[in-house]
Amino acid sequence: MKRGLRIATYNLAGLGGRGGGSEAERVRAFRAMLARLDADVLCLQEVDAQNIGTRHHPLRRLNVLEPLLADSPYADFHRSHSQHRDRDGALDIHNLVILSRWPMLQARQIWHELVPPPRHVPLHVAGHAGNTAVEAQPRRWDRPLLYAQIDLCVAGHGPGDSLHVFNAHLRAPLAAHLEGQKLSTGVWRSTAAWAEGFYLAALQRNGQALEMRLAVDRLLSTEPDARVIVCGDLNADLNEMPVRLLCASETDTGNPALAGRALHAVDRALVSTSSEGCDVASRADERHYMLDHVLASKSLAAACTRVWMPVGEPAWPSDHPPLLAVFEI
Template identity: 45%
Template sequence: MTGQGGDGGPKVERWRLATFNLESLDDRLSGADDFADRMAVLRPQLQRLRADILCLQEVNAHTIDGKHGPREATGLDRLLEGTAYADYHRVISLNRGGKRPADRHNLVILSRFPLLSHGQVWHDLVPPPAILPVTARPAPDQAQAVEWDRPILWADVDLGHDRVLHVVNLHLRAPRAAWLAGQKTEHGRWLSVGGWAEGFYLAAVKRAGQALEARLVVEQMFDAQGDALVAVCGDFNAGDREAPVRTLRGDEEDTGNGHLAARMLVPVERSIPESQRFSVVHHGQRVMLDHILVSRPLLGCLAACEIHNETLGDELVGPATVWTAPDSFHAPMVAEFIGD
């Protein structure tokens, strides 16, 4: 899982790590003018981040020649064209077959610094739980595997002088009821409250299970190096005190063991005043769903944190009132670190 260390090159003295959910970035989903509008809005946001390492979520890809050919993230290519990010090292997540990116909602890591190694984790550490649905119609005769929607993407970044930054990019399942056989109409309406409730339960299982797998990825990093520089970034679809984030943080109050405190991950947004600490507006509520969690050694290098939420619209109101809204309804977030 982890790299063997930097190449002894020049030490990086100051660097910026960012995360941004681009919300189904795709140059095919609407007209050319609509995507031009998206680029006009998103590109300045990316440039403002001035990120050296950038974790992106919801990057779509599609085949260029033929249904079964390679998939390319042409929308991302067009968005990054003419920016410094266009020349960064790039890693993109792959589909369940592990041969090409998925058509929707890929993860991407961009880095100005060399990558020592990279990969993805998708039920490699946590098998899919087997659950027998009780409201599905027709009723299945055996338990069914409940798989995560996306992989976890990771990369080891060379910061020079044998320093390695372990970056984990993830996008956890939203708290939205998962599909259940025979319980939804073709228009997406649920046929019973019980069916919706079980779908909501399955979504929670997906989100909690993937948070566990991400935590086990982090555990492997700490097993290899106790003072590892670790950053877990992305759209967690959960607040600081909700179960998925708590699972990843591993606070000593939860483990009850002070000897494990060095393995705790800390949300860097805690350095921002609470009134400004939000990355999504949901039905008028300001919530922090996007996070950068860092290990204690990396927290010691933290110089500043920013959430660029000045233009953030309501994710429920905006799509209903703005035709082909070009914005993302997630605010980008960036943390700046000073080398030790």
């Protein structure tokens, strides 16, 4: 694979009409960036779905992707996306998508499969602040994780060689909804209620990260040398809890025997500051605050030769720049 294995993650916030400008302008801008990425495996987040059913029997499809991918190499890629828990079709908003140049041996979503919804007793209920008689409520993740096993044999590798990809969009660090605790949109009744909402958001975000960490551990238990990629909008910088939880570095576990289970943030080392894509070395503390990451298992991280992000360019129509990692395997 002379050109290397190119894996990219891109949050498409704005594709469904939330980014300003006309739909044609947004699609044109996204298509141009996708062409620059020239990815073999592309993980997308925040892909909104369109209802092709009725109001009472909705059926949502990702029709918004068709003009984005049409007449491009991605149009023929193998595809998997997140699904609604309670009915056929995609989620209303914020779907996850994995596109692959090569066939997927399996693809599925993980949603409270390994971690049950944590239960929380609301401390602030309208008219009943601090009422311990209020029942505990489950706090479910807003969206699933998306997993795919990609067959690398077609790419010229040996029989049984594959790539395991986890695509994630973790909960944003914004206070979760509490019934009756806002005066208006974005305006809380009290700092205490806001703090509880913020805590619940962190609980859900870290819970998603925990479930993905457990999924990676389960995979590595059966295939210790597996090539694993975890990427997406993790809504956390490198030193924040969700990323540390996912990486499970030897520094945190304190056990060298667990080093083979650690994930490594390949975007820690290299980042591009040129619109032409010329990579330069950069220390993590010199970069902008980053929410999107590519984490790789040990052997795969060692094969990473390039990480690219269009720093310094307008992010429009998304508020997230894409991130590309290249691996020589």
